[in-house]
Amino acid sequence: PGSLKLAVIPGDGIGQEVTAEALKVLEVAAPAGVKFEPTRYDLGAERYLATGEVLPDGVLEEIRAHDAILLGAVGGKPGDPNLPPGLLERGLLLRLRFELDHYVNLRPARIFPGVTSPLADPGDVDFVVVREGTEGPYTGNGGAIRVGTPAETATEVSITTAFGVERVVRDAFARAERRPRKKLTLIHKTNVLTYGGAVWSRIVKEVGAEHPDVTVDYLHIDAATIFMTTDPSRFDVIVTDNLFGDIITDLAAAVTGGIGLAASGNVNPDRTTPSMFEPVHGSAPDIAGQQKADPTAAILSAALLLDHLGHHASAATIEEAVIADLAGRAGAEPRRTAAVGDAIAARVAG
């Protein structure tokens, strides 16, 4: 303690604006005696377009020497001819997740009081998705031949290992143990992706045997999207692979009041590398620079960061401030990004 080294990567579009607010709140929330030392890294579309650099190895090594990473959003203007699709996602965001072995991609979903869900009757929703972060079809394994011709053939390989599944499943069970309902739902597509699915099923069964007090169930990803809209309160802890986790967490965010509120942590539970915290939303180039973005997801991600670093009380203070702010939003005029950050920071300051 004393000083916490924070790598700050605002990234692209609204990432810049929301990160500024998260930092603002983080500073006032820091526990007595703890000081954040932020170092800003200007990675993202702008740097790439100016220099051709995405994530230089030296920068990655510098980032590695921090206690945690706060990230805004990554991704340029869709269709920008100078930005090959996926280049920033693969080269920056996913590279960080993979190189820093962020195998737990943690995404809480909760309908806060006063927040409107698009569902007519969502019930009491409070669950957390533990998305695997280092395998599945996200590894970059794949290729294409005869590119651009009528004979083009492309492949992507989804990789699932017992090693990778076991560590994330253990984390998910540990979380389920700490929650009152103690329920864990595996989401996969074991009837079609039978090879990877068998690994998930077996390991959930094996680790589940060590947790007899945790109730375990299974849903195919397609059926899970149905329950997410008809009965989301059934979920407590969800554990799932990288791709299904990507999909179900955006849906969960929508159902719990929107992507403007959805926080996430890319966590290395072994603490051998800095974990990275970021809103689930993207860079939203269409509204960038207009102070229209909702910084709440970034601010809640900062709370996850504090929690991860062991500052549970400070994390709770941010969450309470956000809950209080949200309660006042219904019917009110939309505020500028900075005004939302100011209001939440003021509540945290007390």
Next chain:
Amino acid sequence: PGSLKLAVIPGDGIGQEVTAEALKVLEVAAPAGVKFEPTRYDLGAERYLATGEVLPDGVLEEIRAHDAILLGAVGGKPGDPNLPPGLLERGLLLRLRFELDHYVNLRPARIFPGVTSPLADPGDVDFVVVREGTEGPYTGNGGAIRVGTPAETATEVSITTAFGVERVVRDAFARAERRPRKKLTLIHKTNVLTYGGAVWSRIVKEVGAEHPDVTVDYLHIDAATIFMTTDPSRFDVIVTDNLFGDIITDLAAAVTGGIGLAASGNVNPDRTTPSMFEPVHGSAPDIAGQQKADPTAAILSAALLLDHLGHHASAATIEEAVIADLAGRAGAEPRRTAAVGDAIAARVAG
């Protein structure tokens, strides 16, 4: 004309019950002078458990000689130790889709009058998903080593070809041209699955250039799930790969009033093989044999079958009968599966 040879595969669980109702309605809906000659194939879990057979080659060849296939649902009791996960799905359902080259998996989504959506304010929803049916991670390409050990490693390969994408994209554009809004949305995950994604993006752009009156947009699958809950009326024609189509159509079914109403066709638009029509729902072993299943999705699938065979008026008659039946459901006592079929058949009969 004259007589239409129909291969009927009721399959497992509620597949049996709903198929009986679909056949009932189909018979009364048949246009004057057209007679259905149904041949029943007892494929599914029961046959497999009794004989070890899933889809014998000879049976496949017999089925191939029909004009169309009506299928109920495939899949045994989840967790049945005698039924390896995916065995029936891969060996029967997917084998039929692949061997008969059902490259257009057609799934309309519409909120019918009187039907309740779980969304508070769904708007006027009427779209169709054109899901690719013969590629993606559904081909069975994959494997595993060191199975059952802590060193297990499994792979699944998603295959995307320009050949496969172009034919389904052409079909989707043709459908968009026939619809008043003329809008096509490509759903993929081009920022992560960059190789396959590039094929989809390129071909949608190329074929789109031949359809200047069709408005084209693109959504990542994760973002698409958000819009499906916050603004589903924005969709007109969706074209997408096999896996994303599986996921988004279950979500679409949920949003438009439930999987009990969602019909689908596995279509070979070249008509070189029989197309296959089936409800989107599964075999629901938990309620099987209890006359609790809603046969509406199977009945609407029979309407898609008639439509595919060119009997547009008869198809429309079924759809109108279903709409009339649905309008009377709100607040009414739930009926037995056969009673719903009887009621719709009576309306069709006039």
